[in-house]
Structures are given as C-alpha cells and as structure tokens.
Amino acid sequence: IEVRPATMDSAIAVDRKKRSARAVKFFDVSKDDEIVVGHQGVRVVPVQRSTSRTDVFQFINTIIDADEPKSAVIRELGRELQHVRKTKGKIAVVGGPAIVRTGAGEHLVRLIESRYVDRLFAGSAFAVYDVERALFGTSLGMSPDLAFARGGHENHMRAINTIRESGGIATAVKKKVLTRGIMHACVLHKVDIVLTGSIRDEGPIPGVTTDVVEAQKIMREKLADVTHVLLLGTVQHSLAVASMLAPTVKTVCVDIDPSAVEKAVEHQPLQSIGLVTDVEPFLRELADCLVDAEANRADGRKK
Structure with missing residues (x-):
C-alpha cells in the first residue's frame, strides 16, 4: 500500500x-x-534520479553561490517552466516582502500575466507592502526613489485600512481602488492567493488566515497538485512550505542569505536548486527570458 x-x-x-x-x-x-x-512492514523508496540529464534539476541539484554565474541556470529554469505550463503542471511562488522592497514586484507581475504563476503563498506583510507600493509608492514607508518619503511611515497603516475598508483585496480590485501591483495581477489572472498571519502583523487585512493550524491545512491543500515551487526572499515561509512538499516537487530557492538557501535546499536535496543572490535580478532575468520567448513565438506565428 x-x-x-x-x-x-x-x-x-x-x-x-x-x-x-x-x-x-x-x-x-x-x-x-x-x-x-x-x-x-514499512519500506522507504527514495526518489530516483534521472540519468538522461535533460532536466536542470537533475544535473545541477546544488547551490549557486553569490560569486558564481547564474544566467545559464536561469535560462534552463525558464525552459523548464515553459514545459511545465505546456504540460499543465502547477507553479507556486512563495514570496517575501523583499520582492516588493527591492523593486522586483513588476517582474513577478510579468510572470503572473504570462500565466507562469498558479498559486501565491505569502505572509500578510507581503500583501500589505505590495498594496502600499501600489497606492502610495512606498513599502513600509520607504520609497525606491527617495531615501525617506515625506509621511511615508503612515502609508503602511493607510494601506491596511484601505483594504479593510474595501472588504478585501479582491473587492478592492473590483472597486478599482487597487489598480496595479502583484495582488492586483493575481486577482485579475485568477491566481490562488494564500495569505497567512504572524505574531508581528498589523491589521490583519481580510483574507489572511491567522489560525496556525488552519493555515497549515489550507497550505497543504493548495500544495497538493503543485509540481514546481519558487521560494523567493523569505526564510521562514520558504521553510514552512518546503516541509509540506512531496519529494517529487521541484523547488528553486533564491535568497541573499546563503544559510537561508542551504536550509531550504536541505528539504528537497534531489529536486532543488539554490541561488544566493538578490531576488530582483533573478526575477528580472527570468521574466525577460520567458516574456521574450513568448514575444518571439508570437512574432513567428504572425510571419
């Protein structure tokens, strides 16, 4: 059995x-x-490694350090994700606030718009940072263009109150209160959003599951049919999700902290790639790779 x-x-x-x-x-x-x-009476059957070497996860299975080239790996990953979408696999993104704070949100939006994201797992802070950036141009009061934005420290709470007043993220999009950003793209393109709370949360905003046990159940349910997971710039959330994955799920962990990458890769030693780098250049290059490929195919069909 x-x-x-x-x-x-x-x-x-x-x-x-x-x-x-x-x-x-x-x-x-x-x-x-x-x-x-x-x-x-219990037999453990390990995941078999492929010998064909046609899969980026099979011939790398390692951590790419900060001083090592990453473009070739990202291009291979892009081809893998194209194959996943073509074969009706499911891609999940586990995102941390660093995606918003580093300006990588626009690249994640491009992936969402190109249908390379089926599920988004994140904490309440991720959603609030994204909403704050969309509404006020800041994240936790910090502007990408200014060292300190005037009155920026108030924007975090304003973002929370705006979503609470609207009744939730989806309602805010429907009412055109929220017209841009990652959350907006997820609602528009029907990406499943799984938001969970933490002890440090302000708010929380509607739609965030604050009960830890209930959050685990929801996350496991939403991860059941996922085939590939991108763990991006969040240590605790990445480890939580990685511990819930089947050994056949392929994971990519991207974080500026080498120890965070090592911990995540340990959970999927035969099916994972770790990249020690800032999440912004990773997402930018991955989005460029995939969106450019889409554009080239479209041009080819027109000719």
Missing part, C-alpha cells in the same frame, strides 16, 4: 477496509485512527 501524500514529519494512518494509507500531521489524528508504530 502506497502512502499518499508522501510528506515529512507525519504519521501514517492506515484504513484496512479501503486498503489505503495516508500521511497525517499529529493534529489531524482522530480517535480510532490506526497509526503505524515502529519500522517493521
């Missing part, structure tokens, strides 16, 4: 009548569930 889904840090519940077994988190165990105890 194969255990489905195969996830780490879980128990195995067996249903004798249905001849099935499932991985369950400890908080999901119910009275009368039959749980496997010990090792006898």
